[in-house]
Amino acid sequence: MADMINTYNGLKFKDIFKSLRVRFFIIVAVTGLVSCICMHWIILDSYENRAVSVKSTEVQTQLRILANHLIFYNYLQSPSSEVINAELDMLANLYDGRVMVINDDLKVVKDTYSISQGKTIISEEVVNCLKTGSRGMLSKYDQSNGYIELITPIVETQVIEEQDVSEYGNPNEVVRGVLLTSVSTDTIATTMDILSHRASIIEVLIALIIIVFAALVSYGLLKPFDRITAAINDLKEGYTDKPIVGPNYIETEAIIKAFNALLRRMKTLDDSRQEFVSNVSHELKTPITSMKILADSLLTQEDVPNEVYKEFMNDISHEVDREDKIINDLLALVKMDKTSAGLSITSVDVVALTESVLKRMRPIARKHNIELILDSKRAVTAEIDEVKISLVIMNLVENAIKYNNENGFVRVEIDADHQYFYLSVVDNGVGIPEESLDHIYERFYRVDKSRSREIGGTGLGLAIARNAVIMHRGSIDVKSTLGEGTTFTIKIPLSSVGAKQ
Ligand SMILES: Nc1ncnc2c1ncn2[C@@H]1O[C@H](COP(=O)(O)OP(=O)(O)O)[C@@H](O)[C@H]1O
Ligand SMILES: [Mg+2]
The missing domain is CATH 3.30.565.10 (Histidine kinase-like ATPase, C-terminal domain)
Structure with a gap:
């Protein structure tokens, strides 16, 4: 990790996003964190749905039983049955809610909160339920206020004549009234708070793990590039002239291949230049050696005859000409080594x-x-x-x-x-x-x-x-x-x- 930070030394902050490693880290970290948070919300949401639906069904069942009792005790006509009142209160207490018994004139016969008793309720759903019977049965979840509203028809069944039964299949229903109930979802909210709190703790832990993981992965996966850079630097400093080798990723292999090809080419150029220099030195040395031998032999001899002097000087002049020719040819060659722009x-x-x-x-x-x-x-x-x-x-x-x-x-x-x-x-x-x-x-x-x-x-x-x-x-x-x-x-x-x- 220290290595990783060092690599970015000298980089300005805005340049940091140019780093493949930083981008990789961000991508891995963001992907991990986002999916973690999504999971948190999806799980809480499905828990909520499930809990609300279980509760609705449960309460609805209780209410249907209650509705049957209401019919049995003829409560809508004479709402003074102790049994039913106790039952209503118990239900309201049990679910921490409010139950209103409404008759088919939309009048509230009984309200466990005793607020709306005797009033008339005009609610679309209630009216609808009165008209359609069990099809109007409804449960509605109000999340922001934390309660479930339930509408349950109070249905009296009348057995019809034999032939009609066979014709319609079902006993006929008469809607006598409606139960309008709201039950609190506080317990669900509390459970969700607890779950959310736990999930947050787990989330923080996972976030830490993901960040460490992302850092390790981005560091590890891109390490080959560091190695290539280091290898190229070694070559540049002249510590080695071997082709670089690296881990075998397809991408890095392509870079390494291209680089090694370049290296070979440079080596060939270097070799041929060295050979050229040594050839040039050798070629230029040959006439000089001859001249040195000629001159030395004249110097070591005493009383050299004039003709011999002349002959040797002639040879020396010849060697000078040769040296001159080589140099001229070399200059011509250097001139030709340029591109056609020359x-x-x-x-x-x-x-x-x-x-x-x-x-x-x-x-x-x-x-x-x-x-x-x-x-x-x-x-x-x-x-x-x-x-x-x-x-x-x-x-x-x-x-x-x-x-x-x-x-x-x-x-x-x-x-x-x-x-x-x-x-x-x-x-x-x-x-x-x-x-x-x-x-x-x-x-x-x-x-x-x-x-x-x-x-x-x-x-x-x-x-x-x-x-x-x-x-x-x-x-x-x-x-x-x-x-x-x-x-x-x-x-x-x-x-x-x-x-x-
Ligand atoms: N027309 C030719 N016939 C035979 N050999 C030739 C001919 N042209 C070139 N060569 C050979 O190719 C070599 C290279 O030629 P060149 O580069 O002109 O060098 P140089 O003429 O200085 O020897 C010569 O040394 C010679 O051996
Ligand atoms: Mg020639």
Whole structure:
């Protein structure tokens, strides 16, 4: 519980209802308390109904017997029978009530309270009872004043002729008068007070139990969320990097699953970043190590001939160039790591762009006696980032020349449909082994490290190319047969970048 209160530290009071736990507690507590109170009232109410109905029936029975006595003693005509008067008083005392005997002229023949004696009673129910006989028999409960009013017909039965009996089935009734009785329900009220008092005590006890129960349940049921939060916090603080585990509720499992997936993704990103950093360090270190060895060997030797100096300095300069190339490639790669928002799009003539790239590559191709061919099926104009796409074409053509044989060829084919343009760089060079095809776009990956280094490769060219193509929402594809040649194809939307943004 202390834990639970702590969780809400720092929360403003109005925010407290934003807590799932508080809401849960309120719902459970309110449901419990409301049903408890409802039960209290329903039980008291049904007790009251039952008690009133039992009492009414009981009194009504007594009154019917009394009514028969009244007829027997002819009381309505001569209301002086001691027996009946005693009986009336006894009944009135017994039920703590008042009995009035009313004759068929609506005159009160006898009132046990002696107030209304001799007066005329005009009451709808009495009149009705006089008219309808036993059907007019009535008992009415007046809750606010605490009494039951009963109307009982005083009926004389007259036996009719034989044939009529068979016809009507019942002896005929003549209503001679009415008994108007009220009996107090004080005893029922007292019992209800006692019951209500007891129920209240029980209610308070149950309320306490419900509140404790609601607190425990809301605390317990939502505990998994605390555990998840704690687990995520642990991860955030860096105490652990394990996937979080939690109790198996369907709801929390979904959160945990989503979170662990995110965690895996972040881990993968982190791993690849670490790998990248270590690769970068390694790649940058290599030229520096070479330079250090070259410089040291010059320093440790005495009287080094001028030619040797020159040769070593030449090597050192070469290593500096290499270092420079790696750094430039890394910078290019970082630039490509952004989304397409980093593109500066213009309308570009792709064939002309390719021609200018090929022109720049021609001297290197000529050195290896490699033929450069441009084969464009149609004029292609696309909305692209000119610098980045020329970098892509340059990297692909450069690779096709570098990983080629003497007297080979490199052919650039350009084609387009209504949506995309396709640019393929075909060579008949050394080819790429199948197992390497999945890796060539990785940063610093080279099939043959020493050969690539020799020809000045950094292993970053294809990574740069691929990122640039993806920034344009395009795709890059390679087909290669070892020893026969390689074809790289890029497919880039003619204008998708502007349109889809
Ligand atoms: N046209 C090609 N023919 C054969 N191998 C290729 C070709 N293009 C790329 N490769 C292989 O893919 C590797 C990665 O290429 P790249 O990322 O451009 O790095 P780099 O050219 O600096 O070595 C190269 O080292 C090479 O082994
Ligand atoms: Mg390359």
